[in-house]
Amino acid sequence: MTLPRPHRHDVLLAVASPLAGLVLWGLGVYSNGGRNLLPDWAALVPLSVLAVLELVRRSAPRVAVAIGTVGVIADQFTVGNLATVLIFTDLMYAAVVYGKPAMARRLPVSTGLVTVAVTIAAVAWLRTPQALLIGVITGIVSFGPALTGATLRNQREATVAARLRAQQTTLLAEMDRAQAVVAERARMARELHDMVANHLSAIAIHSTAALTIDSPATSREALGVIRENSVQGLAEMRRLIGLLREAGAEQEAAAVPSLDGLDALLGQARTNGSASGLEFVLHDDRPPGEPLPAPVELAAYRIAQESLTNALKHAVPGTVTVRLTRGRTGGGMLTVQVDSPHGDRSGPRAPGSGAGLIGMRERTELLGGEFSAGPAGPAGSVWRVRAALPAQEKAVRE
Numbered sequence: 001m002t003l004p005r006p007h008r009h010d011v012l013l014a015v016a017s018p019l020a021g022l023v024l025w026g027l028g029v030y031s032n033g034g035r036n037l038l039p040d041w042a043a044l045v046p047l048s049v050l051a052v053l054e055l056v057r058r059s060a061p062r063v064a065v066a067i068g069t070v071g072v073i074a075d076q077f078t079v080g081n082l083a084t085v086l087i088f089t090d091l092m093y094a095a096v097v098y099g100k101p102a103m104a105r106r107l108p109v110s111t112g113l114v115t116v117a118v119t120i121a122a123v124a125w126l127r128t129p130q131a132l133l134i135g136v137i138t139g140i141v142s143f144g145p146a147l148t149g150a151t152l153r154n155q156r157e158a159t160v161a162a163r164l165r166a167q168q169t170t171l172l173a174e175m176d177r178a179q180a181v182v183a184e185r186a187r188m189a190r191e192l193h194d195m196v197a198n199h200l201s202a203i204a205i206h207s208t209a210a211l212t213i214d215s216p217a218t219s220r221e222a223l224g225v226i227r228e229n230s231v232q233g234l235a236e237m238r239r240l241i242g243l244l245r246e247a248g249a250e251q252e253a254a255a256v257p258s259l260d261g262l263d264a265l266l267g268q269a270r271t272n273g274s275a276s277g278l279e280f281v282l283h284d285d286r287p288p289g290e291p292l293p294a295p296v297e298l299a300a301y302r303i304a305q306e307s308l309t310n311a312l313k314h315a316v317p318g319t320v321t322v323r324l325t326r327g328r329t330g331g332g333m334l335t336v337q338v339d340s341p342h343g344d345r346s347g348p349r350a351p352g353s354g355a356g357l358i359g360m361r362e363r364t365e366l367l368g369g370e371f372s373a374g375p376a377g378p379a380g381s382v383w384r385v386r387a388a389l390p391a392q393e394k395a396v397r398e
Helices: 008-026 040-056 061-075 082-098 101-126 129-212 216-245 259-276 294-314 355-366
Strands: 278-284 318-326 333-341 370-376 382-390
Touching: 008 040, 008 082, 040 061, 040 082, 061 082, 061 101, 082 101, 082 129, 101 129, 129 216, 129 294, 129 355, 216 259, 259 278, 259 294, 259 318, 278 294, 294 318, 294 333, 294 355, 294 382, 355 370, 355 382
Parallel strands: 278 318
Antiparallel strands: 318 333, 333 382, 370 382
């Protein structure tokens, strides 16, 4: 097993600490001056061993503490060297700061227990007040560095956790911003499609009719319808562009379409669909005097508008029926149902991309409602669009 290269600070400690110990030993400054069990030079052995352990204080803290403990105990049987004790305190501190989490948790507890045990044993053995100093010194040498290391390590971990939370918060904020941008773009796309598609579809159908039917009267009528839809489409486009450009406090409140405008919407559909043999009928079966939330009104109007646009594009000659119903209990559900003749259509028709159905489904689901579209009736002779929207304010999703 190859140990990693020592940190430059550890190398500096490994060089400076024994030099300091040699100076103290040369000056005759001993920590245990009254003990002559071994020659004076014996104090240099624990000093040298602990100085070498400084090189592995980060890479092998468990080994450094174990050998260092033996070394500092051995130092007590010599004349002693203060540098040896100081090196041991640094090894204890480094073991908590750089060691594994389990070791960092155990060392402060174990050194604290050792300090208490040594204090009790010294008092029981010597039975003098000065015996308490042995416990104090033991705590300073072992428990103090371990507690200091634990405090520093906890602060570092808290700093890392705070930095990680800040990064996560920033990431979540960026994700929320991106989702808000996507949602706003989708909303703008739905509004643009619902506002302009009806006029452009009518223009496409009548221009195709004018090109395929060689009749001055038909061409004049088609050109009139084209001009009317062009003017209205441009007005809607200018209004939408104005809303986008002038967003702010000074912007005038724009009128939000509501179900009260369905009569005018069907009147325009009758004009645009007359050349295709389409008739349009409205059945409003809602109970009078019960207002609806503005988001529900707008969604119901846009769904009816897009359904009429699809009928102009794809329906065969016949009657297009728009029906509004509302449940009478607990606020009920507002149901918008549009039935148009379904079959193989001859003559001019405008192409479709399916964006209208997607937009209607999104509008319904954003309000927590249910949407369906597909063939219905005998042999699929009717194309039915049905949207059930919550009619209570508290049921509308923000």
